[in-house]
Amino acid sequence: MVFSSPLFLFLFLPAVLTLYYCSPRRFKNLILFIMSLLFYAWGEPVYIIIMLVSTLTDYCFGLLLDKPNQTSVKRKGIVVCSVIVNLLLLSYFKYADFLIQNINALIGSNIPLTELPLPIGISFYTFQSMSYIIDVYRGTAKAQRNWIDFGTYVALFPQLVAGPIVKYSTIAEQLKQRTENMKMFAEGVRRFTIGLAKKVLLANNIGLLWDTISSSNPASMPVLTAWLGIIAFAFQIYFDFSGYSDMAIGLGLMFGFRFNENFNKPYIAQSITDFWRRWHISLSSWFREYVYIPLGGNRRGLAIQTRNILIVWMLTGFWHGASWNFILWGLYFGVILIFEKWWGLALLQRAPRWIRHLYAIILILIGWVLFAFDKPSLIVGYLGAMWGFNSQALWDNETMYFFYTNAVLLIVLVIFSLPLKQRSRLSITHLAWYGFLYLLSVAYLVDATFNPFLYFRF
Helix, strand or coil: CCCCCHHHHHHHHHHHHHHHHHCCHHHHHHHHHHHHHHHHHHHCCCCHHHHHHHHHHHHHHHHHHCCCCCCHHHHHHHHHHHHHHHHHHHHHHHHHHHHHHHHHHHHCCCCCCCCCCCCCCHHHHHHHHHHHHHHHHHCCCCCCCCHHHHHHHHHCHHHCCCCCCCCHHHHHHHHHCCCCCHHHHHHHHHHHHHHHHHHHHHHHHHHHHHHHHHCCCHHHCCHHHHHHHHHHHHHHHHHHHHHHHHHHHHHHHHCCCCCCCCCCCHHHCCCHHHHHHHCCHHHHHHHHHHHHCCCCCCCCCHHHHHHHHHHHHHHHHHHHCCCHHHHHHHHHHHHHHHHHHHHHHHHHHHCCHHHHHHHHHHHHHHHHHHHHCCCHHHHHHHHHHHCCCCCCCCCCHHHHHHHHHHHHHHHHHHHCCCCCCCCCCCCHHHHHHHHHHHHHHHHHHHHCCCCCCHHHHC
C-alpha cells in the first residue's frame, strides 16, 4: 500500500483517522500500532514477522540496559548484541545474494542464491531500532517499558517504509504525551497534499522522460539528450523522495507527531558539503551521530578524519542497495567531501555564487548517473554521452522534441526546487489552491498504473 493510491487515500487513511480520534487517549498508540501492522502486512504479510522480531528484540535489549547496577562491560555487550542482531537481519535479506554473487564470481563457485525479496522499509526501521538502543545506552533517552508504545515507534506507518529516519530521542516524549489540534491537523493536510502533488504531478511525469532516455543506447545519444535525461532523473528522485517525506511529515502532524525535516531545497546548494546538509537529512545525521562521531569524527587529526569520511560514505552508498554502483556512488561523494574539507571550500568561497552553484550541480548530476545505473558499461556509456566522448552530435530532432514537450514541466520543476515564501496562515485562496492540487492529483491517480516511491527499494 502506498500513500499515492486510492486505497490509501479513500479507505485506509479515513479509517485510521476515525478510529484514532474516536478512541480514548490510552488506546491511541494501540490503534496506530495495529493499523501500522495492517498497513505493512497489506503488501508483505510474511515479512511482518521480521519487523516484529526486530522490534521485540530491541525492546528486550532496552529493558536489559535499564537494569540497575549494570557494569560498563555488560552494557556495551548488550549494545553490541543488539547491533549484531539488527545488522544480521538486514544483511541476510538485503545483502546475502550480493555477497554470494561476488563469491561465485571471485572463486568460480556455484553457490545458489537465496532470491528472497527485500522486505520493504527494512533499512529504515532497522536504523530506527538501532538508534533506540544507542540512545538508551548513552542516556539521552530512557528505556521504553510499554511494548505497544515502542512498537508504535518502530512500525508507525507514516514513515515506516521510506523515512524520514526518526531517532528515538526525538520522538520519545511524543509517544507518551502529544497534543492534537485543528491547527496541526490542517498543517498536516497541507503538507500531505504538497507531497502528493510532488509525487503524482511532478515526479511521475518527469520520470516518463527519464524512462524514455535511459532506455536508449548511450553510444548513439546526443550530448544534450544525455544531460536532459539525467536532469530529468535528478528532478524525479528529488520530487519523489521529498514528496514522500512531506506526506510522512503531514501524516505525523495529523496524529500529533512532529518529525524533523528531511529535505531543504538541495538543488540550490553551493557545494557538495552544502548539498548533503540539505538532502536526506535524517540519513546524513544518523551516520554522523552513530558512526562518524563514534569513529572519532574530526577530533583525531586529518588522516583519521579522512578515513572516517570514507567509511561513512561507503556505508551510506551500501545502505542504499546491494550493488557496486551504490558503493561507488557513496565513495564518489566521500572523496569530493574530503577534497572540500582539505581546501575545496576555501577555493569555492572566492568564486562567484553562480560558479559555486554550477560546480555543485554538475557534480550532483554525475553522481546521479552512478546511482541510476547498476552496470559499469551503462555508467561509462552514459557519462561518455554527457561529455561527448561517444562522438555524437550535440543534439538532434529527438532532443528538440524532448525539450518542446517537457519545457513547461521543466520550468515548474525548477521553480519548485527554489525557496518559495510560504505564509503561516491559510487563507481561502490557499485552501482553494491546495484543494485543487489534491483533486488534480487524484484525477491523475485514477488512470495511472501502480507507481511506487523510488526509495521503497532501499
